Amino acid sequence: MSTTREILDKALAEGRTALTAPEGRRICQEYGIATPGEGLATSADEAVRLAEELGFPVVMKIVSPDILHKTDAGGVLVGLKNAEEVASGYERILANASAYNPQVTVDGIQIQQLVSGGHEVIIGAVTDPTFGKIVAFGLGGVLVEVLKDVTFRLAPLSGDDALGMLDDIRAAEVLRGARGARPASRQALATMIERVGALVGDFPEITEVDLNPVFAGPDGAVAADVRILIGELPQEKARIPREKILEQMTRIFKPRSVAVIGASAEQGKIGNSVMRNLINGGYRGQIFPINPKATDIMGLPAYKSVADVPFDVDVAVFAIPAAFVPPALEQAGEKGVAGAIMIPSGFAETGNVEGQAEIVEIAARHGVRMLGPNIYGYYYTPENLCATFCTPYDVKGSVALTSQSGGIGMAILGFSRTTKMGVSAIVGVGNKADVDEDDLLTFFEQDDNTRAVAMHLEDLKDGRGFVEAARRVVRHKPVIVLKAGRTAMGARAAGSHTGALAGDDKVYDDILRQAGVVRAPGLNDMLEYARSLPLMPTPQGENVVIITGAGGSGVLLSDACVDAGLTLMDIPDDLDQAFRAYIPPFGAAGNPIDITGGEPPSTYENTVRLGLTDPRIHALVLGYWHTIVTPPMVFAELIAKVVQEERDKGNVKPVVASLAGDTEVEEACDYLFDHGVVAYPYTTEKPVAVLGAKYRWARAAGLL
């Protein structure tokens, strides 16, 4: 690393933002990244001698600190085939450079072996505003430039992660040697990616690396062109140690006492709604209304200021206008409050950036963690805590949801209520001036009341911190993310190919996946995943079997399984025979297993029970068809019973159902949901999509 250190120091000292090609090559050498044989010539004769050593054909490139875009300056000649061409090429490049810039300083002309053949790929690194250093990999040429077939990972990365990148592009097959071509060395490519990751990890002042093209054959890979951009060291993001976050968040989610700053007895005021929700929600800790003009509010003694409260205060909910927040927050800080729930709007979201900076500073100075500002508050059902101006919510369950937007928070609440979704927490994060998703993940990770986390987010303050937290949590419980702003590609000043390719959403998508997060494509998907994932046991393998009374549903369920990345089990003969024993001769075994439409409950029971007991099957997708022989509620009660009986016997598998029929199927779905079986009416897509989400998590958690 000493060579690289030296080169960077020199270049930075000279105020440069780019390294020269020879500098780039020396860095590559230090990091074991192969580059073509080459040398620097300072005369035409030397150029010829070098070319003869390297072997023709060669490439000639000007080396000058004054020329960034060598091609534009006429400073590149490709494919020179003999001594004569090299000699005259030398003079030509010098003439072109002088014409381009009469003041040009030329260090010499690089003579490089012309590498070609094999597969042309691009390997690079870029500094992402959210995630910091990331590496990129794609196939060169049209595939990456027109089809944007490129994949990203956080840097540094392991060799296994790098190998995974090779399979993560759409045209992955090409590298394996499609169309009779020789395959590229996967090991050589993965090693090169890993080393680029190590380089930018070691030297944060490297802002972009572009190895483009890299030629990869069966025996190795060579970076034919190296481009390295440098800049200032990025600011380190301040991190609070995990144990400290946990202590803070635990006081916020399980407070012994809550003060309401701006508590009011007057209906319609936010400070009144918060008081009512705390009391009516059943919170059993102490509640301290704070209001300089009242002596008691809703039967509780009121205090002029939080300073006057004669007890410890864990949480202060702010229900006062933005202008009054700073002094009240100072008092809360002095009081030793752990969490400031900053409901008021009127901060950064309305352009009041200074006001927000001021309260962030006050909170930080006192070690107060602040949620918001500009939020609806938060719910934590295990403590019956509704610290919000919305309506109380009391259906306890095991999913924690967070939202960056108040509107989305209200949608979460409405959806929860109408589907009776059990939640552990609903949290608004608003402007995220302090507490963000990382902090919440750290709490939910160890919270036994939470078995899944679903987060709506528009951006991440600290992408790397999020990924670290998510990776830890995902090992134990699913993390679902709805990332809004998918299609608003961030405008980005691109100094390299890699930079131009790193559109916001593709980076988010790859890196969230790398973190093991289940990304929801839309709001409703996030809500359904949140509702269903905690109800489904973790599958023990990839074999999914469809059992359907409606052949038509079977076809659509198969489509949905393929879309969701599920594996329709190839049913072995003995199992096929076993299923056939229960279904009419014109039914179809195989997969889907079509038990046909007119069958009695016993046919559903026998086939579903077989599916649950045979250990080779790992998940069931049921297609129900409303008939008078097996009416909807008969089906629902039967399936709930069979699933429970088998779970009691240790046959614990996810079961999802699609119900096709008249409106009674809605009640049947509600019954099934209440009994732990995920079921939806009038859709073959949703039950399979949520099963697919469960599988995505189980794979990411290494459970499959």
Next chain:
Amino acid sequence: MSTTREILDKALAEGRTALTAPEGRRICQEYGIATPGEGLATSADEAVRLAEELGFPVVMKIVSPDILHKTDAGGVLVGLKNAEEVASGYERILANASAYNPQVTVDGIQIQQLVSGGHEVIIGAVTDPTFGKIVAFGLGGVLVEVLKDVTFRLAPLSGDDALGMLDDIRAAEVLRGARGARPASRQALATMIERVGALVGDFPEITEVDLNPVFAGPDGAVAADVRILIGELPQEKARIPREKILEQMTRIFKPRSVAVIGASAEQGKIGNSVMRNLINGGYRGQIFPINPKATDIMGLPAYKSVADVPFDVDVAVFAIPAAFVPPALEQAGEKGVAGAIMIPSGFAETGNVEGQAEIVEIAARHGVRMLGPNIYGYYYTPENLCATFCTPYDVKGSVALTSQSGGIGMAILGFSRTTKMGVSAIVGVGNKADVDEDDLLTFFEQDDNTRAVAMHLEDLKDGRGFVEAARRVVRHKPVIVLKAGRTAMGARAAGSHTGALAGDDKVYDDILRQAGVVRAPGLNDMLEYARSLPLMPTPQGENVVIITGAGGSGVLLSDACVDAGLTLMDIPDDLDQAFRAYIPPFGAAGNPIDITGGEPPSTYENTVRLGLTDPRIHALVLGYWHTIVTPPMVFAELIAKVVQEERDKGNVKPVVASLAGDTEVEEACDYLFDHGVVAYPYTTEKPVAVLGAKYRWARAAGLL
């Protein structure tokens, strides 16, 4: 065409399934498809002379009726650069051929100009089992072989359709000259595609054409290799003239009388359910119960056989076991019945193919059109006709739905009832032994009670007939198709590149789009499109504007608009100023227009009214956020009123809404739907998806 006729006749007479390269080239010449300069050499000397005339380098290829795969036989040499190489190449190919097949007959060796450079594309044609002759276009190499980036159209096709194919591949940009390459001549490529389409249209005995590769530059395109496969003339599908279909279908959908064969007074029997549904559904025509053992059923005189009915019978509903169907159908045919509604199962779907063929023959002989067998029946609400064993349905409206599967039919019924979706018809087509989607489209096209058609289908009996019918209908009303079995790629014996690429679903997808059909990705989407499309007026242009109270919804709605292929209007300055006048200073004009969360009804009213009146805006997407200042029902009533007032003034635009809030938003959505505004709770995706579907139709119908 005489040359082609002659070549084909000769090859078919010889029992061949493939044409030789020179034959292929002569056909290309006749159709104006450029091929490289070439000639046939029967000696090494002649080969050298030809090569010198054409110019080096050349390609040499064996011409032999005994050798199909020339490369395998060592019969191809590429890039021969001089006379010596050509002379020795000649002998080498002959030696290889003899080694490959000692009995080989060699007609000579083709000497061909080596064409290269420009863009490599593939143009072909194949005989699809559903759609008949189709043409294919894709970029050569990795793009088409690994990424399957290829597009299909029915053959023959117009020049405009062919031009459209060039833009319909993912890598379309490449042809326009991405990465500094010279563009391909669009006209030359489109002409070549058009001519391949004409060729297979003119000569149905040509089963596959493969021009691969075609080299295309700025000045033209040359098919470097031509491969033509031939076979037997495909059977012409029998078609009933449109006027006749219309007459038949009109008697079926608007019957003056219905006979129920197998009518029963006994609850639980299908023949009883059908009788009850006809009577309780309110059908006002004559009903004739047919039952040899009864004198009257449900108060109506019963007849021993349909032959005994002393009146004309338009429709006979069959509610008897499969075994009894043939004689009863004979009687119905003799009686002059127009439609046989064949509810019974036990035909092809259970393997009883002969039984099905028998009833098809009987129906055809008598000119009876048969729906089914293996169906739930059909509904036509304008006539209060519920000819089904399911429950009656009476919410009249303007969408006609059909399903191939009974289960899906039941899902249609349940969904319709729970959403109060107004329908004109629900029709089961089951085994489609006779009446299929084409017949139904022909009726719905001219049916003033139907303004949109939604069809679930697993296959098409006559893809070309369907496309013709759909193209006609789509000009007046949307046709929505849920094609099940998307992901079950049909196994296909591939005799050419084009053949191997023509996977079932991609062909369906391209050709349904070409027909102007709106394809629904899943069951629930089909149902929602069916429910919403008739409620939305047709947009007059592409400019979509989002007005939202929740910034968070605005971001998600923008994502959804991009996903749905909608254009977020670039708001002109004066319009931006006009919106700004109504919203708080910290709100955001632009698009989405974020009116911010705490606004009163007047802000929604002012901005929505402006959106409806300004003629540059063509559709509105609303994002509502539940607040106490503007509660859900206040919002709903307000928007319904404003939309109606503006429609009355002639400002008729589609308006869709996403409501985020507590459960009251569900009632608000119901109210909005009842008042012609498409609105969904807890989802930002659905309202935009249905607007996107409306746009897809409007574009296909040429209305934009």
